[in-house]
Amino acid sequence: MRSDTERNRRRLIRAAAYLVARRGRAVKMTDVAERAEVSTATAYRHFGSVEEIVAEFRTDVGRQLLEFSNAERATGVARLRAVCGEWVRLTVKHGGAMVHTRSEDGYLQRLRAGAGYLSAQAEALAEPISSATAELGFPDPGDIGLFLWNILFDPREIFDLRDTELLDDEQITERLTGAFLGALQGWSNRL
Incomplete structure (x- = not known):
């Protein structure tokens, strides 16, 4: 180019x-x-369209998360926590532009259809989630793990925790990661 x-x-x-x-x-x-x-x-x-540009922006942020995830040397829960912390940091750094990607389709539907802005993010999270669940003795949740992560780590909710609960980035990371691990455990008990 x-x-x-x-x-x-x-x-x-x-x-x-x-x-x-x-x-x-x-x-x-x-x-x-x-x-x-x-x-x-x-x-x-x-x-x-503007939506297409914003999707490209979110793809770029997903690539940054993927680069971080690939470079992270920790394993298991520690790796997952590090990648989640990087997501919180990227969300806060990029502000409101992270919030305005919305679709009528559900997360799994968009992910499985190959939505570009979700693909890099999903790739960045797949191994850390798998590694953490293996360490904890849960079955690998596959796409459901990404689905649960997406619910908890939605940028709107990260900003809500910062602005309403006055949590800092580390507190947000710790609490959301803990809630996510609990969600994975709850889901695995249903399998």
Whole structure:
């Protein structure tokens, strides 16, 4: 890809993330193009909609989580806790842009359909979840583990815990990871 093409693409992603974090879903492609300092036509050459840009932004965040997960040397619950902590850190770092990805389809439906913004995140979590459940003597939950994680580690809920309960990132990580392990245990008792 040409350097100016890649530069424009990155600018559009940053602009959309910035605007969506501040305005929510009310952002239009013309707003993103203006913020990125490109024409609206250029914006549409790269992306079909603001939602598509935000999905690409979330894919990039998922890739960052995957890189962290692949580099993490801890195993079992310690690895899972580290990856969960990195997710909390990334969510807080990227703010409101992490909140505004919504779909009418359920998580498992989107995951199994290959939604790009979920794939890297799921890949980052699959081994840590499997390793933690093996350490604890639970059966590997497969996609259900990702489903349960998604429920607990939803960015909206992370911000709710920070803003309403005044928990710091470490407290959020510890409590949500503990709740997640409890959910995995509860699910395994039903198998």
